[in-house]
Amino acid sequence: MPQVSGINTAIIPSENIGKVDNSGIELTLGYNKQFDKNTSIFVSGNFTHAKSKIVDIDEASGTPEWQRQTGRPLNTYLLYNEMGIMRTTDDFTKYPHPTNTPRLGDLIYQDYTNDGKITADDKVRSKYGNIPQITYGLNLGGNYKNVDLSVLFSGQAQVSQYVLPESGTIGNFYSSWADNRWSPSNPNGSYPRVDERASNSVNGGAYSNTFWLNDASFIRLKNVELGYTIESPLLARAKLSNLRFFASAFNLFTITKVKDYDPEGNSGSGQFYPQQRIINLGLNLKF
Amino acid sequence: MKKVIISIFSISVILMSCKKDFLTLTPTTTISDAAILQDSTLFEDYVINRYMGIKTIDKEGEGTLPGFGRGFEYSMWSSNTDESIYNNDDGSWLIQRGQIAPENLGNAGAFWGRSYRGIRDCNWALNNIGSVAMSEQHKNLMIGEIRFLRAFRYHDLIRNYGGIVLVGNKVYELKDNLGDPSVFNRSSLKQSIDYAVAQLDSAAQLLPKDNSSVWPLGRATKGAALALKARLLLYAASPLYNCGTWDAAAQAAKAVMDLNKYSIQNEYSSLFIDQAMNSNEIIFGRQYTTTAPHVRTEIANGPNGYDGWAGNTPLQNLVDAYQMTNGKDITDATSGYDPNKPYDNRDKRLYYTVLYNGAAYRGRNIETFTPGGRDSKDGPSNWNTTKTGYYLRKFMNDNNPIQNPWSSAGQQPWIYLRYAEVLLNYAEAQNEASGPDASVYSAVNLIRQRVSVNQPALPTGLSQTQMREAIRKERQVELAFEEHRFYDIRRWNIANVVENTPAYGITVKKMQMVLFLIQKKWLWKENPLLQKTIGCQCHVLKY
Structure with missing residues (x-):
């Protein structure tokens, strides 16, 4: 809308305009196996590839091709x-x-x-925006006798985040x-x-330039938990039905090219609280 | 039982089908065009609101919507030129650094959209005032007012952009072809100024000379229209614009003087803080209230030692422009200027405008010296300390608290047009048109000899060139921080010189050891290499 017309703030009501095509695939695969009374394992993975493509957005008609949002994913950056x-x-x-x-x-x-x-x-528009096109997770674990283990990895790829x-x-x-x-x-x-x-x-x-644009792909050990269940006649005497010790951890490690900050953050000024690494030791009692 | 249910059902169907257009609502949060035209009070309110504009950029409209120009904002317009530097950027640094570009205009990006919106709003009022139930007499006043407001919007455009698109009385609607080339057809500078001046002539015919109970203070008067016209014609005659005559500019300023309504107020500093705007010097200004305040100037510009944020910090370049009380420039070897006591015996307007090391302020003296000065980087919150060694004094109301000012401060008037400017406009134009005659001296001396300023009269026998220089200096100090300097140095074609002069500051070193008992502060003026000092490297003014 040319400003010379004087038609701007509050003269035109807010309206949803624009059109975005989304396409992608989502896969989940799981496998469980009970080997015997003492041993079982499970594995399950998920994978999502989702691509957005802007079909129509309020964009000046004279915008050069290398800067256009139309035809590109959402939330891309315009950078030197x-x-x-x-x-x-x-x-x-x-x-x-x-x-x-x-x-x-x-x-x-x-x-x-x-x-x-x-x-x-x-300035050139970036290939990816800060919405990951690929996200995935892997959940695995199992039991052997009194020991149980579960591990969750998650990650993303084809994503950029600008942080200055x-x-x-x-x-x-x-x-x-x-x-x-x-x-x-x-x-x-x-x-x-x-x-x-x-x-x-x-x-x-x-x-604003690509020096501050990071490939925000990562794979992260989101959660791991190791437990040990005690079975002893003494438990019954103490009126306990079950006693389990466990150790669990969140965000034990992350593999990423991003330095200094959390690749899951989405603030261009780096103003987000990083995710914490948490380690728990505990026991479950059942009466 | 079944019958009852059926009848309830059928009744509800009938009830629902009564109101066919239940999706078409009259909004309750906004007032429709039709409602404004049906109620003369609403219409008048609508027009009065045109004294304000819309907010189009970040970092503006603090407290209330912006009016004309920039006014009281965090980064003031003075911080885009050689008067001050704003401590916290807010869209001023890229202008100071010469990085302004079409895709990033910083705090200068507001005028285009805001002005054309104001023009459209005025046009709508002008085109529809005929259908409002109102006395013809009052209608005429308001037609004059709307033309004045519209011309002021054009003034904002012209002095920032030159020749601009003249819209006439057109009110653009969405159904219009807004891609048509005529929408973007820029008129020449002369056409643009001629149009605005004609509008102001017409407004001056219609507007009252004085404010009154039916036309309260703050609404435009004949003097406002004539003074704005005088400014535009002065611009038109100036070297950069070069599309008018000095004679026309002088006549236009003379017309304001001939109203015999305005005079130079004795007090300089109170002019800028009197909320009631009760001064014969003020021709047109904007008032503020507790519920409609502007930036709380005292905290925004105060020294860090007082818990202020430094804000618009005056440059040495401005400080050096103030003469000595004997009327001589500090560069004059006979002026008596002592670099070790740079603030002694200076034009009093320096003291009313700038806070410097040793200046008395709120019960103590300003301490910009290092080490240890409370208003230096050794003081509290050192990110709020001045980079230039000075703080802003003008506009500061000492009755306002610096700390926690949110419910009381921010009510100084912003003066758009005052008599001192008109006199300077006259003097400049008359000097160019017919040389430094007695009327030129008289106009400048009225300002110099304001009771609270009391500078000596200009020396007699100045040549036209010397008078031109004297008037330019007078404008620089008298109108400092009032949004003139930026445009003045451009219309005089000297911006490429004065804005490419390094921006100077001052550091004040406190003598160590025994000496400081005798001579506590020793002033050391920075050399031009200041720009290479870390922390100041960015303040090379460039255009």
């Missing part, structure tokens, strides 16, 4: 492609930069349109950034120079 760090002053002439005052330690952005300038047209924590005069830096930042004394640092505020830095929020 990051191509490294300016380490020598030669880089200032070699690569176009968005401002007139490039500095060593700045990120290099891809000139997608090849016009010798970094402009908003050089507010760092500087407001907010702290993740140690991986602070320790590995480019600086005159650390010219080979793998992170860009630190700035007054990440959210409006030329290397951060002012030119």
Whole structure:
């Protein structure tokens, strides 16, 4: 809606517009086996592949193809492609930069349109959004005599999450950034120079870029529980019908490329509470 | 039994079928167009609400909806130019850094959408006022008012964008072809200003000279329309616009002076904090109340040692513009300026505008010195300390609490048009049109010799160029933080110079050891390398 028309806030009622196609498959496979009185196992896995595709969304008709949301999944990002760090002053002439005052330690952005300038047209839409296209789980376990075990893995793939924590005069830096930042004394640092505020830095929020976009795939040992049930005539005397010791743990480990934060978080500023690792020891009593 | 059930059923069917359009409701949360036109009070309320606009960007409309320009917001318009730096960004840093781009206009992104919405709303009122039951006399007042409001929206557009799309009386509807090229047809700068000026001429004919019980303070008057016209014509004559004459600009300002209604108030600082807006100097302003406040200026701009958030911190570039009390610039070797006592014997407006190290404020002196100063980075909440060494004094009401101000503060008026500006507009235009005659001196000296300012009169015998410089300096200090500087340096074509000057601050070092008993503070003025200092590297003003 052109603003010149004056038709904006509260003149047009809110309305649901847009169209998204969703398609995918969902599989669940399970297997249980009782070998004998003392031994049993179970395995069950699930797998979901769900793909969304935007068919119609309120998008300016002149949007370049590489930036369009139409035809792509939901929740994708529009970012500059990051191509490294300016380490020598030669880089200032070699690569176009968005401002007139490039500095060593700045990120290099891809000139997608090849016009010798970094402009908003050089932003490119990401392949994946922060909704995973693949999610899966694996649940297995069994009993042997008095011992019981159950294990649950879960994971996701084909998913991206952008996280740029507010760092500087407001907010702290993740140690991986602070320790590995480019600086005159650390010219080979793998992170860009630190700035007054990440959210409006030329290397951060002012030119949101793929440096801060992570492949948020992971596989995680979500839950594991090991138990031991005591059977003894003494129990009956103590008027107990059952006594079981167990140890359980949540989030024992996670395999992921994401550093510093929880790959299940979905806040672009990193403002989410990470999932905790919990270890329980306990016993069940039944009377 | 069966019969009873059947009859109940049939009754309910009949009842339900009575109301065929039960899905078509009259909304109870909004007022329909028809209702506004049927009730003259509602219609008047609708028009009065056009003094406000819509919120179109983040970080604006704090407390109440924005009016014209930017006004009291967290990052003020002054922080987009060489007057101040806003401590917390809020869409001002990318303008200071020269990173403004079509896809990101920062806090400057509000004007386009808000203004055209206001214009559409005004057009609707103008096109429909004929059907409202109201006396012809009052109708005419309101037609003048609507034209004034619409012209003010165009003023916001013109001074930010230049030549813009003139919509006329058109009220766009959804069924219109909004992709038509005519919707986007930009008029020339001259056409745009001519249109707005014609609207203001018409408004000035219709609007009353004075506010009254039927036309309360805050609503536009003849003087407001003429003063806005004078500003637009001054812009038109300026080098950047170059589509009008200085003579027309001088005449327009003279017309406001000839109303003999306005004068320079004795007190400078109280002008900006009197909620009642009782001053003959104020031509047009916006008042606020407890329930409709603006940003709580004292906490938003206060020093960290007072639990304030620093906010819009004045730059050394502005501080240096204030003359000495003898009327000489500090750069003048004979001025008596002492870099070790930079705040002694300065134009009093510096003290009314800026808080500096040692300035008395709320029962103690400002301490921006290090080490140990309570208002420096050694003080509490050091992220709220100033980067420039200064804090804002203008607009601060010392009766408002800094801590926990939420139910009381935020009620200073925002002055859109005041007489001092008109006098400066006149002086500038008249000097350009016919040289520094007596009327030019008189207009500038009225401002310089305001009772509470009491600067010496301008020295006689100035050349036209010297007078031009004097007027520009006078505007910079007199109208600081009032949304003039940003536009002035552009229309004078000096923005590329003054905004590419590094943004200076000051650090104040406290002498160590015995000496500090004798000379407690030693001031050290930063050199231009300040921009390379970590923490300040971002404040190179660029355009």
